[in-house]
Amino acid sequence: MTERPRIIVTVGPDGQVRAETVDLLGEKCLDYIAVLEDLVGGQVRQSEFTDDYHRQAQTTRERNIDRDVDPA
Amino acid sequence: MSISILLVPLALAGAAAVQAAAGRKADGQLVCQVQTRMRDVTLLEDALRDTGATVTATGETLSAAWAAGAATFTRGADGIWAAHVTGVDQAGAVELMTRVDAAYGRRVQQAVLERLRAQAPAAGLRLESESVDQDASVRLVFEVESERA
Numbered sequence: 001m002t003e004r005p006r007i008i009v010t011v012g013p014d015g016q017v018r019a020e021t022v023d024l025l026g027e028k029c030l031d032y033i034a035v036l037e038d039l040v041g042g043q044v045r046q047s048e049f050t051d052d053y054h055r056q057a058q059t060t061r062e063r064n065i066d067r068d069v070d071p072a
Numbered sequence: 073m074s075i076s077i078l079l080v081p082l083a084l085a086g087a088a089a090v091q092a093a094a095g096r097k098a099d100g101q102l103v104c105q106v107q108t109r110m111r112d113v114t115l116l117e118d119a120l121r122d123t124g125a126t127v128t129a130t131g132e133t134l135s136a137a138w139a140a141g142a143a144t145f146t147r148g149a150d151g152i153w154a155a156h157v158t159g160v161d162q163a164g165a166v167e168l169m170t171r172v173d174a175a176y177g178r179r180v181q182q183a184v185l186e187r188l189r190a191q192a193p194a195a196g197l198r199l200e201s202e203s204v205d206q207d208a209s210v211r212l213v214f215e216v217e218s219e220r221a
Contacts, residue, residue, distance in 0.1 A: 007214045007216060008212070010212075013181055013207065015080075015177040016084070037079065040184055041081055043079065047077040
Protein backbone atom coordinates (compact mmCIF):
# COMPACT_ATOMS: atom_id res chain seq x y z
CA MET A 1 0.00 0.00 0.00
CA THR A 2 1.33 3.45 -0.93
CA GLU A 3 2.16 5.75 2.00
CA ARG A 4 0.18 8.94 2.27
CA PRO A 5 1.91 12.30 1.89
CA ARG A 6 3.00 14.10 5.04
CA ILE A 7 3.55 17.62 6.25
CA ILE A 8 6.24 18.18 8.88
CA VAL A 9 5.78 21.36 10.92
CA THR A 10 8.47 22.57 13.32
CA VAL A 11 7.53 25.36 15.73
CA GLY A 12 10.58 27.06 17.21
CA PRO A 13 10.87 28.55 20.72
CA ASP A 14 11.14 31.96 19.01
CA GLY A 15 7.65 31.44 17.56
CA GLN A 16 8.76 30.97 13.95
CA VAL A 17 7.43 27.99 12.04
CA ARG A 18 9.08 25.84 9.39
CA ALA A 19 7.06 23.40 7.31
CA GLU A 20 7.96 20.81 4.68
CA THR A 21 5.70 18.68 2.55
CA VAL A 22 6.80 15.12 1.90
CA ASP A 23 5.67 13.06 -1.11
CA LEU A 24 3.35 15.76 -2.39
CA LEU A 25 4.67 15.81 -5.94
CA GLY A 26 4.62 18.77 -8.31
CA GLU A 27 2.28 21.70 -7.86
CA LYS A 28 -0.04 19.88 -5.40
CA CYS A 29 2.26 21.09 -2.63
CA LEU A 30 1.39 24.71 -3.43
CA ASP A 31 -2.21 24.13 -2.30
CA TYR A 32 -0.92 23.60 1.23
CA ILE A 33 0.75 27.01 1.56
CA ALA A 34 -2.59 28.72 2.20
CA VAL A 35 -3.68 25.84 4.47
CA LEU A 36 -0.54 26.23 6.58
CA GLU A 37 -0.88 30.02 6.74
CA ASP A 38 -4.41 29.54 8.02
CA LEU A 39 -3.46 26.84 10.52
CA VAL A 40 -0.52 28.79 11.92
CA GLY A 41 -2.26 32.16 11.79
CA GLY A 42 0.68 33.69 9.96
CA GLN A 43 2.30 34.51 6.66
CA VAL A 44 4.95 32.84 4.53
CA ARG A 45 8.26 34.67 4.79
CA GLN A 46 10.36 32.32 2.60
CA SER A 47 9.68 29.30 0.45
CA GLU A 48 11.69 26.98 -1.74
CA PHE A 49 10.94 23.96 -3.86
CA THR A 50 12.66 20.73 -2.97
CA ASP A 51 13.40 17.45 -4.74
CA ASP A 52 9.86 16.12 -5.23
CA TYR A 53 8.66 19.27 -6.94
CA HIS A 54 11.56 19.16 -9.41
CA ARG A 55 11.17 15.38 -9.82
CA GLN A 56 7.57 15.84 -10.93
CA ALA A 57 8.47 18.78 -13.17
CA GLN A 58 11.23 16.71 -14.80
CA THR A 59 8.85 13.77 -15.40
CA THR A 60 6.29 16.08 -17.02
CA ARG A 61 8.95 17.63 -19.25
CA GLU A 62 10.19 14.20 -20.37
CA ARG A 63 6.65 13.16 -21.29
CA ASN A 64 6.23 16.31 -23.37
CA ILE A 65 9.49 15.64 -25.21
CA ASP A 66 8.33 12.09 -26.01
CA ARG A 67 5.10 13.46 -27.45
CA ASP A 68 6.98 16.01 -29.58
CA VAL A 69 9.06 13.36 -31.35
CA ASP A 70 7.67 12.55 -34.80
CA PRO A 71 7.57 8.73 -35.04
CA ALA A 72 7.97 8.84 -38.85
CA MET B 73 9.91 16.59 -0.23
CA SER B 74 8.32 19.14 -2.44
CA ILE B 75 8.23 22.51 -0.73
CA SER B 76 9.87 24.00 2.35
CA ILE B 77 8.48 27.20 3.87
CA LEU B 78 9.18 29.59 6.73
CA LEU B 79 6.05 31.06 8.35
CA VAL B 80 5.89 33.96 10.78
CA PRO B 81 2.78 34.09 13.02
CA LEU B 82 0.90 37.39 12.94
CA ALA B 83 1.70 37.86 16.64
CA LEU B 84 5.31 38.50 15.56
CA ALA B 85 6.46 41.51 13.59
CA GLY B 86 9.61 39.71 12.44
CA ALA B 87 12.66 37.89 13.67
CA ALA B 88 13.85 38.39 17.24
CA ALA B 89 15.68 41.70 17.53
CA VAL B 90 15.76 44.25 20.31
CA GLN B 91 16.76 47.80 19.44
CA ALA B 92 17.18 50.45 22.12
CA ALA B 93 17.73 54.18 22.29
CA ALA B 94 18.43 56.02 25.52
CA GLY B 95 17.45 59.54 26.59
CA ARG B 96 16.82 61.54 29.76
CA LYS B 97 13.53 62.94 31.00
CA ALA B 98 13.34 66.54 32.29
CA ASP B 99 13.94 65.27 35.85
CA GLY B 100 17.19 63.65 34.72
CA GLN B 101 15.86 60.08 34.89
CA LEU B 102 17.35 57.81 32.21
CA VAL B 103 14.69 56.29 29.94
CA CYS B 104 15.47 53.67 27.32
CA GLN B 105 13.03 53.21 24.49
CA VAL B 106 13.09 49.65 23.16
CA GLN B 107 11.36 48.62 19.95
CA THR B 108 10.02 45.07 20.10
CA ARG B 109 8.53 42.58 17.58
CA MET B 110 5.48 41.89 19.77
CA ARG B 111 1.92 42.44 18.57
CA ASP B 112 -0.39 40.35 20.78
CA VAL B 113 -1.26 42.02 24.08
CA THR B 114 -2.46 38.83 25.81
CA LEU B 115 0.73 36.95 24.93
CA LEU B 116 2.78 39.99 25.99
CA GLU B 117 1.08 40.11 29.41
CA ASP B 118 1.70 36.37 29.88
CA ALA B 119 5.33 36.75 28.78
CA LEU B 120 5.90 39.60 31.23
CA ARG B 121 4.52 37.49 34.08
CA ASP B 122 6.78 34.62 32.94
CA THR B 123 9.77 36.90 33.57
CA GLY B 124 8.58 37.65 37.11
CA ALA B 125 7.04 41.04 36.39
CA THR B 126 4.05 42.53 38.14
CA VAL B 127 1.80 43.68 35.30
CA THR B 128 -0.79 46.46 35.29
CA ALA B 129 -2.96 47.31 32.29
CA THR B 130 -4.36 50.83 31.97
CA GLY B 131 -6.23 51.61 28.78
CA GLU B 132 -3.80 51.18 25.89
CA THR B 133 -0.77 51.01 28.16
CA LEU B 134 0.85 48.07 29.95
CA SER B 135 3.14 48.61 32.91
CA ALA B 136 5.57 46.00 34.19
CA ALA B 137 7.70 46.18 37.30
CA TRP B 138 10.57 43.88 38.21
CA ALA B 139 12.80 43.86 41.30
CA ALA B 140 15.26 45.92 39.23
CA GLY B 141 13.71 48.05 36.52
CA ALA B 142 10.29 48.87 35.18
CA ALA B 143 8.77 49.28 31.74
CA THR B 144 5.77 50.98 30.22
CA PHE B 145 4.56 49.47 26.94
CA THR B 146 2.67 51.45 24.31
CA ARG B 147 1.40 50.25 20.97
CA GLY B 148 2.53 52.04 17.79
CA ALA B 149 0.35 52.82 14.77
CA ASP B 150 1.68 49.59 13.20
CA GLY B 151 0.28 47.58 16.14
CA ILE B 152 3.73 46.74 17.48
CA TRP B 153 4.54 47.35 21.15
CA ALA B 154 7.43 49.54 22.24
CA ALA B 155 8.81 49.66 25.77
CA HIS B 156 10.01 52.64 27.78
CA VAL B 157 12.34 51.19 30.37
CA THR B 158 13.45 52.94 33.56
CA GLY B 159 15.56 51.95 36.55
CA VAL B 160 18.33 50.31 34.50
CA ASP B 161 20.91 51.55 32.00
CA GLN B 162 20.69 50.95 28.25
CA ALA B 163 22.49 47.60 28.41
CA GLY B 164 20.20 46.57 31.29
CA ALA B 165 17.14 47.62 29.26
CA VAL B 166 18.25 45.51 26.29
CA GLU B 167 18.95 42.54 28.59
CA LEU B 168 15.51 42.92 30.22
CA MET B 169 13.69 43.17 26.88
CA THR B 170 15.68 40.25 25.45
CA ARG B 171 14.32 38.15 28.35
CA VAL B 172 10.79 39.39 27.64
CA ASP B 173 11.24 38.67 23.92
CA ALA B 174 12.38 35.11 24.64
CA ALA B 175 9.38 34.55 26.94
CA TYR B 176 7.08 36.04 24.28
CA GLY B 177 8.53 33.66 21.65
CA ARG B 178 7.76 30.68 23.91
CA ARG B 179 4.19 31.96 24.41
CA VAL B 180 3.74 32.31 20.62
CA GLN B 181 5.11 28.78 20.21
CA GLN B 182 2.51 27.41 22.65
CA ALA B 183 -0.29 29.37 20.98
CA VAL B 184 0.69 28.12 17.50
CA LEU B 185 0.94 24.51 18.72
CA GLU B 186 -2.52 24.67 20.32
CA ARG B 187 -3.95 26.15 17.11
CA LEU B 188 -2.32 23.47 14.94
CA ARG B 189 -3.50 20.59 17.14
CA ALA B 190 -7.05 21.96 17.26
CA GLN B 191 -7.52 22.95 13.61
CA ALA B 192 -5.45 20.45 11.61
CA PRO B 193 -8.14 17.68 11.56
CA ALA B 194 -10.62 20.04 9.86
CA ALA B 195 -7.96 20.69 7.17
CA GLY B 196 -7.65 16.94 6.47
CA LEU B 197 -4.41 16.50 8.43
CA ARG B 198 -4.00 13.79 11.06
CA LEU B 199 -1.36 14.32 13.73
CA GLU B 200 0.87 11.28 13.47
CA SER B 201 3.65 12.19 15.89
CA GLU B 202 4.97 15.00 18.05
CA SER B 203 8.47 15.40 19.43
CA VAL B 204 10.61 18.04 21.12
CA ASP B 205 14.06 18.78 19.71
CA GLN B 206 17.13 19.73 21.78
CA ASP B 207 16.62 23.43 21.00
CA ALA B 208 13.03 23.22 22.38
CA SER B 209 11.52 23.28 18.88
CA VAL B 210 8.42 21.10 18.64
CA ARG B 211 8.12 18.89 15.56
CA LEU B 212 4.67 17.76 14.44
CA VAL B 213 4.25 15.22 11.66
CA PHE B 214 0.85 15.30 9.95
CA GLU B 215 -0.44 12.67 7.56
CA VAL B 216 -2.42 14.13 4.66
CA GLU B 217 -5.66 12.14 4.87
CA SER B 218 -7.17 13.40 1.63
CA GLU B 219 -5.24 15.48 -0.89
CA ARG B 220 -6.87 18.73 -1.93
CA ALA B 221 -8.55 18.66 -5.33
